[in-house]
Amino acid sequence: MVTVPDSGNLKASDSDAPNSSETRAYCRDRLIEIKKAMSELFMGREETLRMVLGAFFSDGHVLVEDVPGVGKTTLAKTLAQCMEIEFRRIQFTPDLMPSDVMGISLFDLNSGVFNFKRGPVFTNILMADEINRSSPKTQSSLLEAMEERQVTMDGQAYPLEKPFMVIATQNPVEFEGTFPLPEAQLDRFMVRIDIGYPDAETEIDILKKETLRRERSSFQPLSKKDLLLIRETAAAIEVNDTIYSYVQRLLDASRHHHDLHYGLSPRAGIALIRMAKFMALISDRAFVTPDDIRSVVYPVVAHRLVIKSDAMYRGITEKEVVSQLIEMVPVAKRS
Secondary structure, X not given: OEOOOOHHXXXXXXXXXXXXXXXXXXXXXXXXXXXXXXXXXXXXXHHHHHHHHHHHHOOOOEEEEOOOOOOHHHHHHHHHHOEOOOEEEEXXXXXXXXXXXXXXXXEEOOOOEEEEEEOOOOOOEEEEEOHHHOOHHHHHHHHHHHHHOEEEEOOEEEEOOOOOEEEEEEOOOOOXXXXXXXXXXXXXXXXXXXXXXXXXXXXXXXXXXXHHOOOOOOEOXXXXXXXXXXXXXXXXXXXXXXXXXXXXXHHHHHHOOOOEOOOOOHHHHHHHHHHHHHHHHHOXXXXXXXXXXXXXXXXXXXXXXXXXXXXXXXXXXXXXXXXXXXXXXXXXXXX
């Protein structure tokens, strides 16, 4: 049984706990245990788990783009099961209305006032399954929730649960009857990942697990106290001016790339730094390195790129553009 000790046992004081080596080691151990527990339920690539955990503890959202049957729903459920938090799933369809997601004001005949009935968005982890099958109006209703962590109804703002995360899925193959996500909404997702088909050995393990119903090892979910501690510790990871300059020059290089309609926004740079901080924490480091930035560039940046049609005709892909940006921009600024 994997146990998660109470973070109250830490000797570091409240004022310096997020910055202490003891706290970092404690948080890293908890993250390793979570990742191990998740890998028993979701038998996918370790990199996928790292990116999803990174987005969650960096207060971001995830877009999963892959074919049906590779475990997208299992991934989202597994993340919630490993925490003491709530999970809800919405199947997005063409007739889904914004009120089906956000909630609706209902008039109470007895009291003579409108009461707000909360929708499924009021949860910790919301899975928006096949989000591109709903209308742009319904898709855009998620924008405020994703960015502001609140829902506004009849002029009244209703804060969402803490933490709050959207894991949206879409099928990259089927386009009939779908509505592509606009750039503004794509930019709200901290990372985009694809799960991919498992290798032969992993696939055999999945078949055995689902057909033999083997007993899984028990796992004590991460408490909200530890969840917040990990978030605070990740946010406290040091980023020096060289890293900030490196990220800014990556953003600037994208704005002058001849194959792109326009470059990356500051939001992309913020996402890069936050994800890199998590990668430093899970490596038990107090500071971000250029390798941390490079390790998250593709999942953070690729879905934000808008490639020109002539470049697409020439076969230019998002992966090639990201590789070019990394090659073009040195870590240290040339004098």
